[in-house]
Amino acid sequence: MPEVIVRKTIITLEDIFHEGGPIAQKPHRRGSIASVIKNPYAGRYVEEITPFIEDLKPLGLKMAQDLIAAMRESSCAIEGYGKGAIIGSDGELEHGALWHAPGGYSMREVVENSKAIVPSTKKVGGVGARLDVPVTHANASYVRSHFDAIEVGINDAPRADEMLVILVMTTGPRIHSRSAGLLASEIKGEDGLK
Amino acid sequence: MTANKTSAKIRKLATIVEDIHLEIGKTIAPPTRRAAAIAVIENPFAGQYQQDLEDLMVIGEELGTVLGERAVGALGIEPSQVESYGKGAIVGENGELEHAAAILHPRLGGPLRVAVEKGAALVPSSKKMGGLGTPLDVPLGHKDAAYVRSHFDGMEVRINDAPRANEILVAIVVTDSGRPLPRVGGLEAGDARGEDGLR
Numbered sequence: 184m185p186e187v188i189v190r191k192t193i194i195t196l197e198d199i200f201h202e203g204g205p206i207a208q209k210p211h212r213r214g215s216i217a218s219v220i221k222n223p224y225a226g227r228y229v230e231e232i233t234p235f236i237e238d239l240k241p242l243g244l245k246m247a248q249d250l251i252a253a254m255r256e257s258s259c260a261i262e263g264y265g266k267g268a269i270i271g272s273d274g275e276l277e278h279g280a281l282w283h284a285p286g287g288y289s290m291r292e293v294v295e296n297s298k299a300i301v302p303s304t305k306k307v308g309g310v311g312a313r314l315d316v317p318v319t320h321a322n323a324s325y326v327r328s329h330f331d332a333i334e335v336g337i338n339d340a341p342r343a344d345e346m347l348v349i350l351v352m353t354t355g356p357r358i359h360s361r362s363a364g365l366l367a368s369e370i371k372g373e374d375g376l377k
Numbered sequence: 378m379t380a381n382k383t384s385a386k387i388r389k390l391a392t393i394v395e396d397i398h399l400e401i402g403k404t405i406a407p408p409t410r411r412a413a414a415i416a417v418i419e420n421p422f423a424g425q426y427q428q429d430l431e432d433l434m435v436i437g438e439e440l441g442t443v444l445g446e447r448a449v450g451a452l453g454i455e456p457s458q459v460e461s462y463g464k465g466a467i468v469g470e471n472g473e474l475e476h477a478a479a480i481l482h483p484r485l486g487g488p489l490r491v492a493v494e495k496g497a498a499l500v501p502s503s504k505k506m507g508g509l510g511t512p513l514d515v516p517l518g519h520k521d522a523a524y525v526r527s528h529f530d531g532m533e534v535r536i537n538d539a540p541r542a543n544e545i546l547v548a549i550v551v552t553d554s555g556r557p558l559p560r561v562g563g564l565e566a567g568d569a570r571g572e573d574g575l576r
Contacts, residue, residue, distance in 0.1 A: 190399040196451075197536075198390040210390070253394070253451075313537075334537040337395070338512070 187242050188221040190345065193337050194253045204359040212354040215316065215335045216250040217347050218242060225273035225344035235281050239348070243282075243289030246350050251293060256354055261294045262367065263329040263353035267316040268305040271341035279305035282348045290350055297321040298375035311338050316351045322372045327364025328356035383439040384432070386419040388544065390443075391536055392451045400557040409554040413515065413534045414448035416440055416547045423471035423543035433479035437547075441485040444549040445492025454553055456494035460566065461528040461552045464489070464500050465515040467507040469540035477504035480547055490520075493551060497574040498523040507546075510537045515550045521571030526563025527555035 198210035220242070224232055251261065266286040268279035287301040302317040302324075313336035320326035333351045341347050356367065370377060392415070396408040418440075421432050449456055464485060466477035481502050490496035501516035501523075512535040519525035532550045540546045555566065564576060 188399065190397070192396045192398070194392075194394040194451075196392045200387050200389065202388065338533045 187238050189218050189242070190221070191219040191337070191340065193217045194250065195335070196253060199358045202358050207358060211358045212254060212256070213333050213351070214250055214254045215333050215349060215351040216246045216253070217335055217337065217349045218246060219337070219340040220346055220348060222271060222274045222278055222344055222346045224278055225271065232278065232281060236284050239281060239285035240289060242348070243285035244292065247290040247293045250350055250352055254352060254354070260354055261352045262321060262355050263318045263331060264290055264294060264297070264301055264321050265316045265318040265333070265351045266290065266301050266303045267314045267335065267349040269308045269312050269314050269341050269347040270305070271343045271345045272307065272309060273343040274307065274346060276305060276307055278346060286348060286350055294321055294352070296372060298372060299324045300375060308341065310340060310342060312336055312341070314349065316349055318351060318353055320367060322375070323365065323370035323377050324375060325365045325377050326367050326370060327362055328360035328367060329353070331357055383436065383443060385416070385436040385439060387416055388419070389417040389536070389539065390447065391415040392447055393534060394451050395532070397557050403558060405557045409552070409557045410452055411532055411550060411552040412448045412451040413532055413548050413550045414444040414451065415534055415536060416444055417536060417539040418545050418547065420469060420472045420476060420543050420545045422476060423469065430475065430479035433476055434483045437480035438484035438488060440480065440547050441488030442492065444547065445489040448549050448551045449492055452551065452553055456492060458553055459493040459520060459551045460554055461517045461530065462489065462493060462496065462500055462520050463502065463515045463517040463532070463550045465503040465513045465534070465548050467505055467511050467513050467540050467546040469542045469544045470506065470508060471542040472545060474504060474506060476545060480545065489549060493520055495521055495571070497521045497571050499574060507540065509539060509541065510535055513548065515548055517550060517552060519566060519569065521574070522564065522569035522576050523574060524564045524576050525555070525566050525569050526561060527559035527566060530556050
C-alpha cells in the first residue's frame, strides 16, 4: 500500500472588505489548503489505483480540520466549499480523480450542514500551475450568491512526480452578491440542491 | 488595530502560510514555516503626480502593524520566535514606483519590528509596477543580523485579482526558520550577536 508523502502544505486566506461597493462590516473570508504529495503512480500506467483513496482519507480529514482552524471559524460558519487537484507531468488526469472521495467526504464530515456535492476541478500541470477551484453553497448547490472560485497554486509544485490536492472554503456569499436566484435563506436543505 | 481603522481603504487582506515537510527527499522536522500577510489598498494618488507622499507614509506605518501582526499570527508563534522577515509592494498601472517606496521605507519598519520583537537588521524589500495576478518575490533576511547566510531566502506572493489599476498590493513576510537545508557556510544564526543589525 503506498504511503502518503507530503512535501509541503500551503494555506491561503483572503478577507474581502469590498469590491468597489459598500464596505462590509464583516469581511467575506475565503480559504484554501493545498498539500504537495508524491504521486505513487507517476511514470507508468497502473491499472488498479483505488487503494490510494483509502490512504488519502486521513490526509483529507486533517486538511479540512486545519483549514477550518486557520479560518478560525466554527464548522457551522463555513457556507461554501470546493476541491481540486493538479497532477504533475509524469502522472495522468485519473490520478487527480482519486481525491474525490477523500477530499469531499472528509470535508463534509467536518462542515456542518453539508448536503451538497462538493464541486471540483482538476488538471495536469507543471510547476507553478494555477487552478481555479469552484465553490458552491455547502448545503444547497443552487444558491446563486455562493457560486465562486478560488485560484490556488504554488511556484514550486507540482513537480513531475507530485500532485497538489486542494480543499477550499468560504464563509458567505460573494461580497457584492446581487444577481438574483435562490437565496441561502430560502433553501430547504434536504436534497443538497435547493 | 483592526483593518477598517486604518486610513488606507483596504479592499482585501490575505495570508499565505507555507510549511515545508520534505526537501529533495530529506524530512524537515519540525517543518520550516513562513507566512505572508498582504493588503490590497486603494492608491490615493493614482492617475496624478503628487509631490508630497505623506499620506502613503502614514499608510505604511499602519500596515506595518496590521500586516506584521497578521503574519506572525498566521504562524501561531510568539513575536520573539520570528527569525527572518521581508517586505514588498506592487503598484497598479495608474500609480508610480515611488508610491511603493513611500509605503515601504519611511515608517513601515518601526511597527513591524514591534510585531516581531526586535529586528535590528534592515528589512529586505522589493517593489515593482504590475497588473492583476502579478507575482512578487519578497526577499527575506535574518531579522537581527543581515549576514546570517542560512536565512537569505525569498517568498513568492500573488493575488489573482490585484492590484487593479488604482490599487497597491503591500506584503510582509515572516518566518520561523531559514532555508530547509542550509549548508553553504557563512555566519550562523547561533553565532550572531544581533546588535548592529549585520552580524
